Amino acid sequence: MKRISILAALLTVTIGVQAQMSIFEVGSKEDRADRLYYQFSYAGAINLYQAVLDEQPGNPRVQLRIAESYRKLNQPAQSAEWYSKVIDNDTLISDEDVLNYAEMLSGAGEYREAKKWFEEFEKRSAGKDSRAEHYLNSLNNLEVYFKDSAIYDIGPVNFNSEGADFSPMFYEDGLVFVTGRETAEVRLVQNVFNWDKEPFLDLFYVGPDSSGLFSAPRPWSEKINTQYHEGPLAFFENEERVVFTRNNYYKGRFKISSDKINKLQLYSAKRGVGETWEHIQPLPFNSNEYSVGHPTFMSDGTTMIFVSDMPGSLGGTDLWQTEWNGDDWSTPLNLGPQINTEGNEMFPFMHKDGILYFASDGQGGLGGLDLYTSELEDGKWETPKNMGYPVNTHHDDFGLIMEPNGVQGWFSSNRDSLEGDNIYRIAITRDPYLRIDGIVIDDVTEEPLANAMVTMRGTDGNEMTVETDDQARFSFNLNWDVMYRFNAELRLYDQMNAPLRKAEDTPEAREPLVIRMKNRCWVYDWELNNKDTGEPVLGANVTMYKKGSADSIVLESDNGTYILPLECETNYDLRIEKPGFFTQVIELTPGNIPEPEFEEIVVGKAIEVENIYYDLDKADIRADAAIELDKLVKLLVDNPQIVIELGSHTDSRGSDSYNLSLSQRRAESAVEYIIDQGIDADRISAKGYGETKLNNECANGVPCSDEQHQANRRTEFAVTDIRTE
Incomplete structure (x- = not known):
């Protein structure tokens, strides 16, 4: 299968140092297979392991190694098949193997069997790993992922190759993307990546042609492309600067970590004359010991989000951020547990509207890498939302970018497994939500009521409260085909419910919502003072009861003065309590509000x-x-x-x-x-x-x-x- 294992090859580990072939020819077949496995040559290792099984049928250790190799090659169906042969071997199988098996089953679309093994992993991990909880929640609510499927139009682009094509990024009038296509134009001898015997990755550019499609792809930059991996990139400062992903290869030196692995690093470059790129520099937080990659910039042009497994990561790979001050980069900060999991978060893209798109295999979903969105509100990231089918499938779906209009973009997927990783066009044919606008007004005067709190509650469990602006307006995004109730609250007004409304594609459903609120008949400023001292009494419990009704209102005050909102022609009881004072119940009638004599209890007085x-x-x-x-x-x-x-x-x-x-x-x-x-x-x-x-x-x-x-x-x-x- 001609594809790169994106999850493994591009972040968690990259290139193993290649040994001389003579090393792999020494020892038994199993020893040689192990050496290939530990040098990340999984395709070659599988061939040798299968030869071992011809001589030793049913060898559980070798079967597990084949399952792991297929997992590293991101071939979940084959991996799950081999895991199934050994998963009941308690002396061999670890908790992590159980999780891997469940993930491979999910990635192969075998959801029922996957659920069984996620439950087993949850039991083994005793709730200490959130991935099982995320996946089980997804598997128990699969219908949620398919409810918005009609709003997307998805199809492959016309420049995909037989090799891997993924992670497009906007550049000039076209796209720069990552590819593993074989071409004599790139170099006379194109290196092959031992991991899966595929060519190393380069950056290509494709622009529009006169027909509205894309022209033939061409190598993007001879200066940036090398004989090793170049990966996802991002532009900033009006495309005068770029940050790109590359193996730890700089000025002709190929560097490795203490465990003999060449990691990924981020490099910056500045545009020179024409389309040349100069002044290639490694970013200051690169390290031989961990990988960094997959950059994207927020709309401010200075905040960069990227991916790394550096110390401080919560899982395999996390999303981090750093600031560019014009001369240097700040110390990276982890985006935190609202975004990052014990799994892998990667391939981020920041839209100009503040939406973060990213891929994750730790948030649950449909299997493999799924695409998620989140927004930054008051300095905190919202709970990520799965984009659902058909954007996500049980295959890997990742590397999404969206045009500024938010209705068209491109993303990567290996959903057509015969073609490997391809780039797909995505268009939103219908808004993902029904936007409803509304206004809150006085029922009698029809004056707009600013600062009213309007709450939306859907039958899907979704709930949100917003405050009307200075013109009394509000708006909500509603999930399609869900019934909603709207409720408005405002000081000195009765709480008001609007009629139920279903979010459907009809003129009636799109009509602005008008909530009319009834003003309470009259309002009284009422002071609660100590009878003996005349000083305000603070901290009393004051509750107002409507006569003949169970309705009550708890009144609050921080200075001893209370606002009594009273309806016309309605009588009330006002109960006043505080430890150490005589409890009083006062009858209130319109026009007759007795002043309380709140007196302390003194024994013997x-x-x-x-x-x-x-x-x-x-x-x-x-x-x-x-x-x-x-x-x-x-x-x-x-x-x-x-x-x-x-x-x-x-x-x-x-x-x-x-x-x-x-x-x-x-x-x-x-x-x-x-x-x-x-x-x-x-x-x-x-x-x-x-x-x-x-x-x-x-x-x-x-x-x-x-x-x-x-x-x-x-x-x-x-x-x-x-x-x-």
Whole structure:
């Protein structure tokens, strides 16, 4: 199969140092096959391993090596077939082998069997590797990947070759792309890559022809193309500069890592005269010990995202970013776990609209490398979204670029396995979403309502909230064929639901959405102060209940002043609570908002019950006194934790013994009334004080006015205990 293993050959490892053929001719067939395997000559290793099996049928170690070799060559069907022969061999198979088998099955489109082995890997990894979770989520929701398939038109370009063709990039009026095509025009002797016996990769350019197709491809730059791999590239500074991927080969020197591998590096070049490129320089964070490659630039022209397996990577290969200051590059930063996984993220492309396209085999998907999108919001990357079928298949799909208009582009895939990696044209024939615009207005005045919070909820579980702008407008992108509910909220207005709407391709579905909100009838600024100090009370729990309804509103304030939004012709109860204070429930009616007397609970403190009057020499509860005692009953109901003493006091006129007896009878009469209203008898006691606790100097024999004596005739209560249960 004439194709390059993109995943392995272009990032995780690259070129093994080639040994003399005599080395491979020493030892047994299995030893020679192993040497080829460890030198990344997988195509040759497979041939020798199969020769070993002719002599040793069923050798599990050799079968596993063949499975691994086919995996390295990115031939999932063949790899899965060989894994299946040894996967039950517990003494040989590792957890990573189980994952590899599951991935090969998925890459071959064998989803049911793949699910079984992803579940086995998840069990073995005990949830420590997210790849199993991602893949199982994908396999359990495969229908999601096919729901938008009608919006894409995809087809191969006219310049694909029998070799590998992939990773196009915009340049001038055409494309620069990576190719492994065999051509005598490139060099007299074209090197062959031991990995899979394919030619090394070069950069070619293709421009438009008069028919609207592409002209014949030609080598892009003799200065940049070498006898080794050149890979994906990106232009910046109005195409006056370029960063490109190449093997660690600079100024004629071929360098290797400590484990004898030639890694990939990034190089920059500056445009010279015409189409020449000069001043080729390695980037400062290149290393002999790890690979870097696959550059792309954000719209600012200075932030470059690239791929590397450098220390600090979360998986096999990660996406990183660096800044160009005009002279040098900053220390790379990892894009983080929202983008990167334990698998491989690669082939990024930043669209001018801020959309990051990239390929991953660690996010789940349909198998192999899948294409994803993400956007940077408030400095954080959004959860990547799989682009779905037919952009993604169970083969490798990667290297996507999109025109500035966002509706046409090109990407790479090996979906036609007989042709290897090819470049495909992609056109979006229908918007991937139905955009709906709307406005929020006052139901009566039809004035636009800015700063309203509008929430969209779909039957697919998608939910989003946006704020209306200064003209009260909002918009959402809706998934096709999903039913949506819209809800608007705004201070001083009733929450409002708009009619359900289905996202379908009809004029009615595209109509602007108008949400009309009903203004609450009136609003009251209400202060909650301490009765004794007059200071605002902070941290109280204030809840407003609509009479005859279970609806409630929790009011909040950071300064003790509350906004009460009240509907017309509606009564409310306002419940005020705070530890250490008497709980109060106040009735609110339009036009009648009593000021609360929020009082601290102090054990033993006497609190007067006003307007309690008795007939002369009587202890009976009069109707006017009952009204006031009912208020005390309500206080006890609202504060079930308190125990009180009700005390009755007289003035000094009359004998001391008479006054003491009269006050006791009156206190007992009041307590009896309160108990009759449903208050437990163990929560209230009666105490007659007679004239023993006068409020002024009007004792026996002291001449005083009626008003002064009246001040001493009173009924009080005091909290004697606060129960905790």
